[in-house]
Structures are given as C-alpha cells and as structure tokens.
Amino acid sequence: MKLQEIKNIDIDGKKVFIRCDFNVPMDEYNNISDDRRIRSALNTIRYCIDRDCSIILASHFGRPTEAAEEKYSLKPIAKRLHTLLKQEIKMAKNVVQDDTLELAKNLQPGEILLLENLRYNAGETKNDEEFAKKLASMAEIYVNDAFGVSHRAHASVEAITKYFDMNHKAAGFLLAKEIKFFHHIVESPKRPFVSIVGGSKVSGKLEVLHNLITKVDKILIGGGMAFTFLKALGLEVGKSLVEDDLIPEAIKIMDEAKQLGVKLYLPVDVVAAEAFDAEAIAKLVTVQEIPKNWMGLDIGPATAQMFRLALSDANTILWNGPMGVYEMEKFAKGSTRIANTVAQSFATTVVGGGDTADLVRVTGDEDDMTFISTGGGASLELIEGKILPGVKALVIEE
Ligand code: AMP
Secondary structure (H helix, E strand, C coil): EECCCCHHCCCCCCCEEEECCCCCCCCCCCCCCCCHHHCHHHHHHHHHHHHHCEEEECCCCCCCCCCCCCCHHCCHHHHHHHHHHHCCEEEECCCCCCHHHHHHHHCCCCCEEECHHHHCCCCCCCCCCCHHHHHHHCCCCEEEEEEEHHCCCCCCCEEEEECCCCCEEEEEHHHHHHHHHHHHHHCCCCCCCEEECCCCCCHHHHHHHHHHHHHCCCEECCCCCCCHHHCCCCCCCCCEEEEHHHHHHHHHHHEEEHHHHCEECCCCCCEEEEECCCCCCCEEEEECCCCCCCCCEEEEEHHHHHHHHCCCCCCCCEEEECCCCCCHHHHHHHHHHHHHHHHHHHCEEEECCCHHHHHHHHHHHHHHHCCCHHHHHHHCHHCCCCCCCCCCCCCCCC
C-alpha cells in the first residue's frame, strides 16, 4: 500500500485545508487537560507555514447536539495553537457560512484560519456531499492528518477527497506515521510477536481477535473479555462480564489458535468483587473458584507473572485494552503490572486504544513505549486488516 504523502506533492504558496483531530480532553474548568493531539498536528502545520501556504484547519470536538453549542467551540483550541505556534490564529465564527468562506478566500501566505467545530454542521457525520463541497471550495490542497477519525466516513474525511485529484490531496505526517507503523507491525513484525488484548467485551474486538490470531505467535487475553473464554472452557465465572452468545466464537478462536500453533493465554487468577463498585469487598481467587455472585474485575498477580513470562522473549508487543477496571484503584493493579512489564521489555512496543494509552500515561510508562497510537477505533480497524475510509482515497494505485 502506497500512501500519497504531503512531502510528495507540490504545496508551495498554495491554500491548504488540513483535517486535524483536535478532539482533546477538557477538565471541569474547561481547560485542555492533555494537548497531545494538538501538539501532534504541529509538524504538518509548520511544514505548510514554511512553504508559504495559507492554512485552513478543521476538526470536530465532542458531540454537539445542536449547532453552535458553546461548550463545544474550538476557541480554546485556537488559543492553544496560538501559544504553541506563537502566531495569530484567525478563528472563524462558523464552519461554511459566507463570512467564513470569505475569510478563507482572503487568507494570506503563512496565515492560519481555524474553522468552528465541524460537527456544528449536521452534514459532517452524514458524509454530506454538499457540505464537503463547500469545505473543499476553500482550498487547493486537502491534507488529512486526523488518524483518530479516519475510520469514519465523515464529510471532512471521506466525501471531501472526491473534490481533489491525486496531486492535490495527501496524508499529513501524523496520519502517514500511524498508518505505516501499524501496517509494518501487522504485516512484517519481528518475531516472536505477542499481542495483549483486553477491555470490556469480546464483541468489540471479535474481528481484531480473528485477524490477530493468524499473525501472532502468542496472544494474552485479559480484561472483561477473558470471562467469555473462561466460560467457554466450562468454568463458572459468577457474575463476571460474559457474552453468552459469543461462546461459540470464543471456542472457534481457541480452536484456530491451536491449529495455527499460536499460544493462547487466559487469566489463572482474578480479583473478584461483590459488585461493580470502587468500594466493593474484593478478594483474590483462582479462576476455578470465583464465588457464585461475584465478578472478576482485574487479573491477579499469578496471571500478571504468567503474562510477564510469556512476554519475556517477545520482539514485538501489540497491546490494546486494559486488563481490568483500571479506572477504580482497587482493580487497576493488573493493568499497571502489565504496563510496567511492557515498558521494561526490549521489544518494539505498540500501545493502541484510548483507554490503554490513558493507562500507560497514568502509570508513568508512556515514555518507554515505542509507539502510542492517538486513535483507538482507527487502530483497531487497521489491526482488523481494513483500509480506513479516510485513507482509501489517499492510496496510490500501483
Ligand atoms: P474497551 O473499550 O472494550 O477497550 O474496554 C475498556 C473498558 O473495559 C474499561 O473501561 C474497563 O473498565 C473495562 N473492563 C476491563 N476489565 C473489565 C472487567 N473484568 N469487567 C468489566 N469491565 C472491564
């Protein structure tokens, strides 16, 4: 797969529309609590500034239910961009109304215009052609640098690409880096390749599991999804999260692993609690002895130790999904242990998914990972082997 990249097209002095992912978390005072997504977009923006482009930036932010809902305005993003880039950011009052189109038209080389939240316009999530056409009319070049939304067929990601030919659209540096990294990891990993999969449900990651099993040497399953597998093996798992309808799928995955010689690991002990509650009474039990009305909310220390051994000879580790309910301190130890183990490994370590990225930041292991993906859903779809809608139009036919 060859991606059209920004460095391979002529953008000098042109008007460039860059779809960014500025969907950053905010605290209760409306402060940006983590500006990584904004900082990750700077390489592409600076590259365009240096080439005398007039730059139009666009992003969604949250899920506004009505147009112009103030708390979803991109104004705080404009301020942060101003601080980081040390230059004026013109803030549009809306997305594609006449005054904004006029601002875009008059934009001078080196100037930056930030549009209001794309989702103020209902056409964005509907992949509306008319809306996309208006967005496209603002610029000569389209750049997608929003990996986190590239798995969605939205107007600023998918429909808009129809209005630019192959020499006038490209992936920005961030998008290209993420796509290339995942492609490489999944298609030609240095072996042994070990994947750790966790999170809440099997259903959310069924295709991921099916695809991974054909590529990895070992797979370690933790989190809520492990209980469907344990139940499929005939164990009593009490009130733990189980998707009964997916038990046949779980059996299929385990059979496939066996046939392919892939070593599949499931928890041997768990922290079980009486209720899904941070204050619930909890105890450590083997998976054979989960009390009837209790639920497993974290992997236990024996499982963490077993996973550590399984990871010890890995040359590539791909991790997606926490090992337990890490948001509650009582059930965060298993995920923390695995985060520390992965961080200490000499393997190429790739962390994908919002929760897992969040987790390794909290445990202080962020700097020791080789690569942390900014997009949760998008990285999962790449592992599933799909071509993302936002990327498809940027692939050069060979
Ligand atoms: P996902 O979005 O599928 O990656 O799942 C992440 C969520 O899974 C986190 O919010 C965790 O709290 C939750 N989770 C992890 N382990 C368990 C468990 N044993 N039971 C219930 N939820 C879990």
